Amino acid sequence: MIEVIGIIVIVIALAIAVILILAAMKPDTFSVVRTASIGAPSEKLLALISDFHQWRKWSPWEDRDPDLKRSYSGAERGKGAVYAWEGNKNVGSGRMEILDAAPPRIVIKLDFLKPFEAHNQAEFTLTPQGGGTSVTWTMHGPAPFMFRVMHVVMNMDKMVGKDFEAGLANLRKAAQQ
Numbered sequence: 001m002i003e004v005i006g007i008i009v010i011v012i013a014l015a016i017a018v019i020l021i022l023a024a025m026k027p028d029t030f031s032v033v034r035t036a037s038i039g040a041p042s043e044k045l046l047a048l049i050s051d052f053h054q055w056r057k058w059s060p061w062e063d064r065d066p067d068l069k070r071s072y073s074g075a076e077r078g079k080g081a082v083y084a085w086e087g088n089k090n091v092g093s094g095r096m097e098i099l100d101a102a103p104p105r106i107v108i109k110l111d112f113l114k115p116f117e118a119h120n121q122a123e124f125t126l127t128p129q130g131g132g133t134s135v136t137w138t139m140h141g142p143a144p145f146m147f148r149v150m151h152v153v154m155n156m157d158k159m160v161g162k163d164f165e166a167g168l169a170n171l172r173k174a175a176q177q
Contacts, residue, residue, distance in 0.1 A: 028144075064087070
């Protein structure tokens with residue numbers, strides 16, 4: 001019995017060591033990028049993205065908590081506009097501030113407070129394409145060691161990428177209304 005327990009302890013210790021080694025080998029930054037073609041002019045898309053009040057029409061996180069608490073401050077839209085939220089475990093809490101909204105790019109400082117603290121940057125790049133616009137949604141930021149440990153067992157790009165894809169599909173619908 002003691003030998004079996006010893007083997008189990010060794011296997012667990014090796015598994016933990018492998019996870020820590022894999023985490024140490026991961027990059028210290030991350031990036032999630034998705035692009036969609038939207039049949040609307042970039043001006044219309046800029047208006048939907050650079051005004052946080054409009055995010056309720058297309059953001060993939062807005063409907064995940066019916067009791068989501070939102071607050072807006074700073075500029076009404078564009079550079080200096082601020083949006084803060086506090087919600088359930090599906091949306092957590094945080095704050096966004098538009099740092100730049102000059103075409104073709106909107107740059108947003110994105111601070112998550114719960115369920116974990118993270119400080120990232122989101123960017124939307126709008127490129128005219130045929131009769132519409134190519135929209136690229138990017139989020140990037142630092143990947144501290146514990147974040148990289150989590151990345152060993154879960155794929156951030158796939159998790160958040162699905163939300164970006166849903167958000168871009170919603171943005172397409174909102175722009176074509």
